[in-house]
Amino acid sequence: MTVTRFAPSPTGYIHVGNLRTALFNHLIARKAGGTFILRLDDTDPERSKEEYADGIREDLEWLGLTWDREERQSKRLDRYADAADRLRAAGRFYEAWETPTELDLKRKKQLNMGQPPVYDRAALKLTDDERAALKAERGEGVWRFKLDQERIEWEDGILGAISIDAASVSDPVLIRADGQVLYTLASVVDDTDMGITHVVRGSDHVTNTATQIQIMQALGFEAPSFAHHSLLTGPQGEGLSKRLGSLALRDLRAAGVEPMALLSHMARIGSSQPVEIAGSLDEIAEGFDLSHFGSAPTKYDLEDLKPLTARYLHSLPLAAVADDVAAAGVPEAEAEAFWSVARENIETRKDIAGWWELFRDGATPLVAEEDRDFVAEALALLPEPPYGPETWGEWTAAVKEATGRKGKGLFMPLRKAVTGRERGPEMAEVMPLLKVKPRV
Ligand code: GLU
Numbered sequence: 001m002t003v004t005r006f007a008p009s010p011t012g013y014i015h016v017g018n019l020r021t022a023l024f025n026h027l028i029a030r031k032a033g034g035t036f037i038l039r040l041d042d043t044d045p046e047r048s049k050e051e052y053a054d055g056i057r058e059d060l061e062w063l064g065l066t067w068d069r070e071e072r073q074s075k076r077l078d079r080y081a082d083a084a085d086r087l088r089a090a091g092r093f094y095e096a097w098e099t100p101t102e103l104d105l106k107r108k109k110q111l112n113m114g115q116p117p118v119y120d121r122a123a124l125k126l127t128d129d130e131r132a133a134l135k136a137e138r139g140e141g142v143w144r145f146k147l148d149q150e151r152i153e154w155e156d157g158i159l160g161a162i163s164i165d166a167a168s169v170s171d172p173v174l175i176r177a178d179g180q181v182l183y184t185l186a187s188v189v190d191d192t193d194m195g196i197t198h199v200v201r202g203s204d205h206v207t208n209t210a211t212q213i214q215i216m217q218a219l220g221f222e223a224p225s226f227a228h229h230s231l232l233t234g235p236q237g238e239g240l241s242k243r244l245g246s247l248a249l250r251d252l253r254a255a256g257v258e259p260m261a262l263l264s265h266m267a268r269i270g271s272s273q274p275v276e277i278a279g280s281l282d283e284i285a286e287g288f289d290l291s292h293f294g295s296a297p298t299k300y301d302l303e304d305l306k307p308l309t310a311r312y313l314h315s316l317p318l319a320a321v322a323d324d325v326a327a328a329g330v331p332e333a334e335a336e337a338f339w340s341v342a343r344e345n346i347e348t349r350k351d352i353a354g355w356w357e358l359f360r361d362g363a364t365p366l367v368a369e370e371d372r373d374f375v376a377e378a379l380a381l382l383p384e385p386p387y388g389p390e391t392w393g394e395w396t397a398a399v400k401e402a403t404g405r406k407g408k409g410l411f412m413p414l415r416k417a418v419t420g421r422e423r424g425p426e427m428a429e430v431m432p433l434l435k436v437k438p439r440v
């Protein structure tokens with residue numbers, strides 16, 4: 001049974017970077033007919049906010065990334081305390097009292113001497129008396145996991161064979177001095193308690209994975225399989241973090257990006273497969289395979305989403321946009337005709353209302369100075385609405401005869417006068433939708 005999870009911290013909204021993690025884990029579970037868990041990593045009581053938890057659910061629902069179960073780390077603190085006790089009993093957990101400033105100083109010294117800035121395990125060498133004195137002076141210390149200094153190896157679902165020398169990694173702090181359990185331990189306990197079979201996350205977690213594998217071993221747990229997807233960069237290869245604010249999913253939603261365009265794009269960038277717009281998440285899941293992805297940073301350009309959104313909308317039948325069409329005020333009887341005309345000419349759903357306004361109220365005509373008389377003469381030949389499918393042909397034939405104009409010189413000024421735009425739908429289809437006669 002395949003079980004995956006998406007484990008955001010509710011300390012902010014989801015952005016495109018963590019969408020990738022959410023999507024991959026969702027797809028793996030769905031493709032295998034398994035379970036997808038939404039896990040809120042909320043052990044930090046100060047930074048975790050209910051508002052963000054709600055926002056995360058809302059964003060996932062918008063995308064259709066449904067989850068089978070929700071878990072919260074803040075409800076599982078006793079499980080973490082239990083694991084901590086077992087690590088202590090196994091001699092793999094030790095208390096340390098260095099302040100952040102002291103640690104920083106140590107790191108600087110190491111770097112100056114050309115050594116890797118790895119925690120020197122000074123706390124392990126303390127005598128009982130020294131420990132008691134530090135505790136009396138500084139109170140509770142942090143709890144560090146004592147890594148076995150050997151190579152940690154796993155076959156990564158994306159990166160391939162990984163081997164990390166534990167001696168090059170600091171013993172991770174798993175519990176803070178104030179007693180707060182940190183993600184590194186909580187995640188290990190959750191992943192094993194919840195039977196997670198595949199952990200897919202960003203490559204910024206590779207070192208975490210190495211330490212978590214050892215923590216799992218120390219607790220007698222079997223490690224799941226791990227895969228680390230590359231991180232997204234901006235179009236020029238620059239870090240995405242500076243712009244993360246503007247790439248929050250709720251901002252994309254507000255900008256009119258279509259979920260299916262976003263998901264189709266996200267499921268393919270950084271892989272050997274071309275971006276194709278899918279009709280459903282099931283379809284995306286069917287073709288999804290981690291082995292198609294590479295380790296190189298993946299360029300992400302928000303601009304790509306605009307044409308994808310437009311293309312997706314152009315492919316939709318009325319039924320898929322019926323709510324938006326009705327909300328724009330289009331009467332049901334005209335909805336089909338309206339959509340067939342408007343569809344190819346919108347970039348987002350937000351443009352739907354604009355086209356209906358144009359038909360209902362008339363456009364602001366676009367008339368070049370030199371066409372002013374011609375357009376006025378032409379409009380005099382156009383009767384009042386209602387118009388039919390034959391109106392455009394009959395009208396332009398009459399205008400041609402009266403003015404001698406033909407081809408583009410005939411049609412373009414009339415299109416611009418009627419729609420206020422240079423490009424747009426077939427005029428023969430536009431005319432029957434017009435409620436008012438164009439005026440200049
Ligand atoms: N809360 C962690 C994060 O957002 C989860 C990482 C993981 O998937 O294990 O980075």
